[in-house]
Amino acid sequence: MPEFQTSPGMRDILPPESARWRRFVHVFADVAERAGYGQVISPMLEDLGVFQRIGDATDVVTKEMYDFVDKGGRHVALRPELTASVCRAFVQHRPATPWKVWYTGSQFRYEKPQRGRYRQFDQVGIEVLGADDPYLDVEVIALGWEFYRALGLQQVRLLVNSLGEPDDRARYVAALQAYFEANLDALSAESRTTLQKNALRVLDSKRPQDADVIAAAPMIAEFHSDEAAAHFAAVQAGLTALDIPFTVDAKLVRGLDYYRRTTFEFQGLTLDSAQNALGGGGRYDGLVESLGGPATHGVGFALGLDRTLLACDDEGVFAPPAAAVQVFVVDTTGGLEAVRITGELRAAGLAADRAFENRSMKSQMKAADRSGASVAVIVGTDELEAGTVVVRPLRTAFDPSAADDKQARGQQAIARNDLIDHLKKAL
Ligand code: HAM
Numbered sequence: 001m002p003e004f005q006t007s008p009g010m011r012d013i014l015p016p017e018s019a020r021w022r023r024f025v026h027v028f029a030d031v032a033e034r035a036g037y038g039q040v041i042s043p044m045l046e047d048l049g050v051f052q053r054i055g056d057a058t059d060v061v062t063k064e065m066y067d068f069v070d071k072g073g074r075h076v077a078l079r080p081e082l083t084a085s086v087c088r089a090f091v092q093h094r095p096a097t098p099w100k101v102w103y104t105g106s107q108f109r110y111e112k113p114q115r116g117r118y119r120q121f122d123q124v125g126i127e128v129l130g131a132d133d134p135y136l137d138v139e140v141i142a143l144g145w146e147f148y149r150a151l152g153l154q155q156v157r158l159l160v161n162s163l164g165e166p167d168d169r170a171r172y173v174a175a176l177q178a179y180f181e182a183n184l185d186a187l188s189a190e191s192r193t194t195l196q197k198n199a200l201r202v203l204d205s206k207r208p209q210d211a212d213v214i215a216a217a218p219m220i221a222e223f224h225s226d227e228a229a230a231h232f233a234a235v236q237a238g239l240t241a242l243d244i245p246f247t248v249d250a251k252l253v254r255g256l257d258y259y260r261r262t263t264f265e266f267q268g269l270t271l272d273s274a275q276n277a278l279g280g281g282g283r284y285d286g287l288v289e290s291l292g293g294p295a296t297h298g299v300g301f302a303l304g305l306d307r308t309l310l311a312c313d314d315e316g317v318f319a320p321p322a323a324a325v326q327v328f329v330v331d332t333t334g335g336l337e338a339v340r341i342t343g344e345l346r347a348a349g350l351a352a353d354r355a356f357e358n359r360s361m362k363s364q365m366k367a368a369d370r371s372g373a374s375v376a377v378i379v380g381t382d383e384l385e386a387g388t389v390v391v392r393p394l395r396t397a398f399d400p401s402a403a404d405d406k407q408a409r410g411q412q413a414i415a416r417n418d419l420i421d422h423l424k425k426a427l
Contacts, residue, residue: 009119032102055257078108091293097130116275127300138238152317155269161252162232270314279303323372
């Protein structure tokens with residue numbers, strides 16, 4: 001085993017998978033930008049305090065942060081998510097509202113690594129700051145839905161809930177706390193520990209022992225103020241108007257503490273239940289204020305790239321791209337002609353590669369096949385003297401009825417000067 005390997009929960013993304021990652025972000029950018037969202041690129045490292053505002057009752061903040069004191073004595077952390085950074089940027093730059101942004105990048109959480117759960121993972125997401133309209137929640141959710149459709153994913157379920165206004169939420173948490181305390185004996189040891197920090201998170205427990213107590217717990221809807229109930233009804237009406245199927249899940253509380261009113265989650269039906277959250281989000285009115293800004297409404301989501309690609313693999317959609325180049329240049333005259341030809345091909349906008357180290361014709365043709373190119377351009381001494389090149393299709397079927405081997409391969413000799421025009425027409 002080599003001395004150095006990636007740290008647990010961190011991975012190298014190699015070609016062609018890396019090309020799939022880039023396309024994933026392109027598809028997302030396209031969906032977001034067509035809806036008027038601009039990209040925000042913020043630092044991977046922020047003052048620890050920025051992320052502490054996510055809430056001190058969440059594991060993301062209390063247990064999983066990669067934080068350290070830098071050489072200047074600042075206590076900083078690698079971002080565990082991007083919503084707090086976007087709100088910090090909003091407070092710092094005060095753009096006009098509604099501020100509609102999208103983002104992509106790596107996040108860091110010190111979690112127990114497993115399939116679909118990593119310590120460095122990537123997200124794409126959107127946030128809108130400064131607008132309090134339930135139809136904005138609908139727009140945000142619909143863009144997530146549209147993105148999954150653009151990838152070709154079908155097995156996705158949308159869950160929605162409302163945590164009510166801050167007062168509603170506080171009354172609900174108090175009622176839940178009292179209820180779980182009255183039923184303490186029936187709860188698992190883990191849930192009893194969770195209860196000491198955050199009664200809402202007990203609802204997230206997937207342990208069979210907790211199922212009955214959770215099923216009979218008070219429901220958030222009983223605590224909704226008229227305003228919160230009207231907001232939630234409008235969100236549901238908007239989703240229905242767009243024919244987006246959804247399920248109201250009264251137990252959907254999500255892992256971060258900043259949510260108010262709408263919360264939602266996209267679940268991948270092909271994934272294990274512990275890692276089936278492909279993405280999620282909601283309203284977080286109050287977060288900007290806690291970062292020192294004016295009272296500002298916020299809504300958004302983040303989608304996990306790693307997990308969404310696992311779901312794509314399960315459904316056989318959005319496969320890694322196949323061929324990397326279109327043309328492969330084979331030169332048995334020493335290599336200088338390949339230098340010229342690949343240079344010309346690339347300058348003309350064609351994707352071209354070549355072999356190095358003056359290998360045999362056979363070895364170069366093998367490399368041409370491996371490259372995934374559609375044609376090989378072959379130069380030998382005869383061609384060099386005659387001012388020609390041979391163009392051999394690599395992906396067309398061999399024709400056994402042809403007069404000779406060259407014809408059977410669809411191979412053609414082309415004047416060197418006509419090569420670019422010929423290939424541009426042929427490819
Ligand atoms: P989150 O639910 O913590 O929300 O993360 C969103 C998505 O990131 C998850 O659904 C999952 O797909 C992916 N994810 C989270 N942790 C991991 C991990 N350890 N390994 C792989 N994937 C992971 C947020 O981050 C909020 N900032 C979302 C948001 C935006 N809310 C409002 N605006």
